[in-house]
Amino acid sequence: MSTTLLRISFMAVFAVAGFLLGREAYVHLISLHVANGTWLIALTIVVPVAGALLGLFAAPVAQSIFEVELDSVERTLERLTPNQIVGGAIGLIAGLVIAFLVKSVLFEFISSASVAGRYVVNVAYIVLSLFAAYLGARVGSKQQLGSLAAGRTPGAAPAPALVPKLIDTSVIVDGRILEIVESGFLEGPLVLPRFVLRELQLIADSVDAMKRARGRRGLEVLAKLQETVPLEIVDQDYADLTGVDAKLVRMGRERSAKLLTNDYNLNRVANVEGVAVLNINELAGAVKPVVLPGEELHVAIVRDGKEAHQGVGYLDDGTMIVVENGRRLMGEETDVQVTSVLQTVAGRMIFAKVKRPSQVLP
Numbered sequence: 001m002s003t004t005l006l007r008i009s010f011m012a013v014f015a016v017a018g019f020l021l022g023r024e025a026y027v028h029l030i031s032l033h034v035a036n037g038t039w040l041i042a043l044t045i046v047v048p049v050a051g052a053l054l055g056l057f058a059a060p061v062a063q064s065i066f067e068v069e070l071d072s073v074e075r076t077l078e079r080l081t082p083n084q085i086v087g088g089a090i091g092l093i094a095g096l097v098i099a100f101l102v103k104s105v106l107f108e109f110i111s112s113a114s115v116a117g118r119y120v121v122n123v124a125y126i127v128l129s130l131f132a133a134y135l136g137a138r139v140g141s142k143q144q145l146g147s148l149a150a151g152r153t154p155g156a157a158p159a160p161a162l163v164p165k166l167i168d169t170s171v172i173v174d175g176r177i178l179e180i181v182e183s184g185f186l187e188g189p190l191v192l193p194r195f196v197l198r199e200l201q202l203i204a205d206s207v208d209a210m211k212r213a214r215g216r217r218g219l220e221v222l223a224k225l226q227e228t229v230p231l232e233i234v235d236q237d238y239a240d241l242t243g244v245d246a247k248l249v250r251m252g253r254e255r256s257a258k259l260l261t262n263d264y265n266l267n268r269v270a271n272v273e274g275v276a277v278l279n280i281n282e283l284a285g286a287v288k289p290v291v292l293p294g295e296e297l298h299v300a301i302v303r304d305g306k307e308a309h310q311g312v313g314y315l316d317d318g319t320m321i322v323v324e325n326g327r328r329l330m331g332e333e334t335d336v337q338v339t340s341v342l343q344t345v346a347g348r349m350i351f352a353k354v355k356r357p358s359q360v361l362p
Contacts, residue, residue, distance in 0.1 A: 006063060006067075007059075007060070007063060010059040010060075010062060010063045010066075011055075011056055011059045013059075014055035014056060014058055014059040014062065015052045015053075015055045015056050015059070016052070016055070017055055018051035018052045018053070018054050018055025018056070018058075019049070019052040019055070020051075021051050022047045022048035022049070022050055022052065023047070023048040023051070087140040088137040088138075088140050089137075089140070090140050091135075091137050091138070091139050091140020092137040092140065094140070095129075095131075095132035095134070095135055095137070096129060096132065098132050099128045099131075099132040100129075102128060103124075103128070162187055162189060163256070163257060163258055163276075164189050164190075164191045164232075164255060164257040164258070165186070165189070165190050165191065165257060165258050165260045166191050166192075166193065166248055166251060166255075166257050166258070166259050166260060167190055167191065167192050167196065167260050168196065168248060168259065168260060168261035168262070168263060168266060169196050169199050169200055169203070169218070169244065170261055170262040170263045170266075171260050171261055171262055171280060172196075172200055172218040172221055172222060173200070173203070173214045173215070173217065173218040174262050174280060175217060175218070175221050176280055176284070177221070177225070177260065177280065178221050178224055178225060178228070180280070180283070181228050181229050182228055186229075186278075187229070189229075189231075189232055190225065190229055190230065190231050190232070190260075191232050191234060191251075191255070191257060192222070192231060192232065192233045192234070193234055193236065193237075193247065193248065193251060194233060194234065194236075194237065195237055195244055195247055196244060196248070197222075197233065199244050200215055200218050200219065200222075201215070201219075202215075203215030203218070204216050204218070204219055234251075236251065238250055238251075245263070245266045245269060246269075248261075248266065248270075249266075249269055249270050249273050249275055252270065252273075252275040252276075253273060253274065253275050257275075258275075258276040258277065258278050259275050259276065259277045259278065260278045261277060261278075261280075262279065262280050262281050264281075267279055285343070285348055291338055291341055291350055292338065292341070293338050293339055293340055293341065294337065294338060295337070295338045296336070296337050296338075296355060297315070297321065297335070297336050297337075297338065297350075297352065298333060298334075298335050298336075299313035299315070299321050299323070299333065299334065299336055299352075300313050300331075300332070300333045301313050301323060301326045301327075301329045301330050301331065301332060301333075301334065302314065302330070302331075303330065304327050304330060305322050305323075305326075305327070308327065309324065309325050309326075309327050310322055310323065310324060310325075310326060310327060311323045311325075311326025311327045311328075311329055311330055312326075313326075313336075315350075319348050319349070319350060320349050320350070321336065321349075321350045321351075321352055322349065322350070322351050322352070323336050323352050323353065324339070324351070324352070324353040324354070325353065325354055326354055329354070334354055334355070335354075335355040336352035336353060336354055336355055337352055337353055337354075338352045339351050339352055339353055
């Protein structure tokens with residue numbers, strides 16, 4: 001329903017309600033205390049019209065409250081599974097039926113006793129209906145009613161539900177997610193928020209040539225992901241948050257989803273907020289071949305290290321090797337012997353020395 005149509009509906013309902021209340025007030029209150037015929041005729045028109053005007057002024061306030069509560073209900077429903085929604089609906093209906101039966105059976109005697117008794121019964125029925133509906137919805141949402149509707153017996157173990165994975169921009173730009181998905185080690189569904197897609201588009205349109213190339217590569221990865229695994233693009237956004245990282249953490253917490261990222265800072269924040277994280281860098285580190293001190297490697301020295309005598313090379317998987325006394329061998333390939341292995345937050349680093357020290361003598 002559009003905002004304009006909703007506003008017109010509220011104004012019409014509140015204007016009619018105000019008109020009817022004004023007329024009832026005139027009939028049961030004002031007319032009993034006014035004897036002048038002219039005033040009675042005037043008040044017959046003025047009081048209902050005044051009630052309608054008050055209803056028109058109250059309509060925007062009621063509409064704003066309704067929209068806020070409706071947004072809250074929508075966010076709550078988004079966090080519920082289909083089983084919980086079905087169970088909650090059945091429980092709510094059962095609660096209303098129980099409240100009606102209680103009113104019909106137990107409150108009938110009180111209602112017939114006097115006029116005051118009818119008012120008491122009506123108020124008690126409203127309170128009982130609200131309580132029963134709320135209790136029925138809460139209890140029903142915790143039951144596995146969806147499994148019964150699907151034909152499973154209550155004692156049968158339900159099929160494990162796949163946890164959705166939220167994709168961060170860093171993972172898309174990195175590109176290794178496509179190979180992981182194609183290998184079958186990562187199952188869907190994958191969830192791509194619209195604000196992450198917008199950030200990727202900004203990178204693809206950047207004036208910096210390197211950023212632009214990475215962004216376009218990320219868009220190509222997304223296109224291939226859609227052909228490989230279910231990819232859901234969600235339009236949910238958070239106007240009260242500014243950064244993409246904060247929005248991802250909020251969405252991961254609300255959807256009970258895992259966050260797929262390579263960003264170290266986002267990883268730390270998500271852990272603090274209680275959101276599970278799948279870090280591709282950590283996965284790559286876990287599957288790297290173990291290198292032990294004393295092993296020999298063949299490496300090309302491609303640049304100098306931080307120290308004056310150090311040279312730096314890389315393994316095929318990108319692991320950095322710092323070679324002692326390897327500076328003079330820059331641009332050459334040589335055999336080295338591993339001395340130690342250091343695991344850091346940025347990855348694994350290997351320290352080695354040249355196997356034949358005579359090669360580095362001046």
